[in-house]
Amino acid sequence: MIELFDVTRRFGDETAVDRISLRVERGEFCVLVGTSGCGKSTTLRMINRLIEHSEGEIHLDGQPIRDFPEDQLRRRIGYAIQSTGLFPHWTVARNIGLVPRLLQWSGSRIQDRVEALMALLGLPPEFAHKYPHQLSGGQAQRVGVARALAADPDILLMDEPFGALDPITRQTLQVELRDLQDRLDKTIVFVTHDMDEALALADRLVVMHEGRIVQQGSPIELLRAPADDFVASLLGGDDRGLKEAALVRVGERMQPITPKVGEAPWVSREATLNQALSLMLWHQTRHLLVVDDADAPVGRLSLDALLQKAHHE
């Protein structure tokens, strides 16, 4: 659990972060989002003391972070950044094993851990002896995430880790990260300026502007009731309806009746409402057949159901 109490950070006369308070529960995926220079990265780095806070207090599981020696503190917190920060003169395996080595684990334990992490992140074992410049951007970022997870920290800090990747790779890694989070139950603080990424990943979305927290809550809460025009426009303005639809699965909206086979174009139960809407537009139809993973029909989705449910609830 991470708690920030009235935390302020000044650089000279400039106030980068202005009296923010935030509480991230254990196992929660918290995304800090905002325009550049809003203080989100500064906030992130104050948590592992790469930047010291000027005022206020930051607690980790109830203990002020200044009670820990900084190096010890950082070894307990995973850290991944946009440029990956992999050491170019070290192999992938050595990069991943960095923190365990700092913690003086035994050689065989480090090796086992590295192998396990590479498997977890879908990196082929032969990558162990490659150097970072031999990897693609997506592979390098996987190594970066593996390195952050190496010593099995409870907390993971990620500063736009997927910012430099192409859209397809980025989306794949987002899905994998979300999946990883569900399995490993880490407390994650994630910084991004990409709203789609934020909406796709967050349990709790924290919108920052000019060093302050403007609004926080679940993605749905923020989409439904943005605190002001700034949050509304950041969330996509008129596109908000589609963004919200992207958070809801077809399975939650369909009517579980057995339809006549071959009646209409079909959509997967796992697809999102905006994908369903897109299919309706494309096929110029008001009804979709819903299928399960095995392509067996399980229900039916009408335009009315899609629209009605989207506005109420």
Place this chain on the structure above:
Amino acid sequence: MIRDARPNRVLVSLMSLGLLAWLGLDALSVAPNRLVQGTPLNPVEALGWWVTLVGALPMVCVVWLAWRPTAFRLWASLGVVVGLLMAMPLWLSGAVVAVLDPELPQARVGIGPGFWVLLFLWLLVLVELRIRLRLRRAWVWGLLLFVLVVWGIALSHWLTPLALVQEYQARSDQFLEAVSYHVALVGAAVGASLVIGLGMALTMRRFDGLRRLGFGVLNFLQTIPSLALFGLLLAPLAWLSHQVPWLGALGVSGIGWAPAWLALVAYSLLPMVRNTYVALEGVDPGVIESARGMGMSRLQVFFQVRLPLALPVMLEGVRITTVQAIGLTAVAALIGAGGLGTFIFQGLGQAAMDLVLLGALPIIAMALMADALLGALAERLRRREAA
């Protein structure tokens, strides 16, 4: 792999120039004794038309091969050029026997301009071939080793009338001493400037004000002519050795190794500090940030990340400094610092050009070797992390 059907202009022109030098320039000179100006001889005058034409043939052959340069033809050219470099001392041995009058034991043979030009051009051809054939440096050095062996045999057995060899034989003890002294002085200066330079670069990184001051002073030092710097150090060092007896006992005085070493260090500092500073600053800040973020201590970040990543660029500084110091040490002979420069200035004083060569050739060889060795080392370090 190489399908370039157009003539390789570099090889063709280098070898054509080589042909002209062979046929048109004097390759040798013969003098009845050490002090008399020699009579120049061209290859025809030395060994006759037939041998000269046979000697020209391989060069014509390379021009022909380079006209349509396939990989095979380039490899053949490489063989021919290495063969030529090996044949050179053998031809010289034959010529020495042919032109020397056995009744004049004092007579000596000098090496003429044609010979040097050919050596230079053929080495350039070798460089071009290395690049075209994408050969490793070490590989070419290996080839040159064979050439050097042939040269060594020829020099020790058949080329004794060569003026250069005679100058060497007259002072073979001094020569070895001079070479080792030269190397020691360069090593001590580069070593000291490496330590001081690293210290200065680290201090400058800490304090921004010192950075400007430091580079200002170093730039100024670099502009003082080397002889003037030696002169400037003369008085203070003489005074110092007089005041502090143990320094005097160590051999510190206004002339000799002490001022030479100090001046060499002073000149070495600018390239050393600049490269070290740039190298340390140039490390990707993202890498440093993540190293800190992972919980490495400041010392661990420096020794495990920043220093190893800066090393290739720092080595570049060592390379520049070493090559520069090898040359400057020659000048230091003027203030009695010893080394190979001694021969150069003696030779100049006695108008004995071959004595000058005895000093100059090893200096050139040392500089080339240091350059190649340190360059290869930096390249090797860099290759691993080429982004």
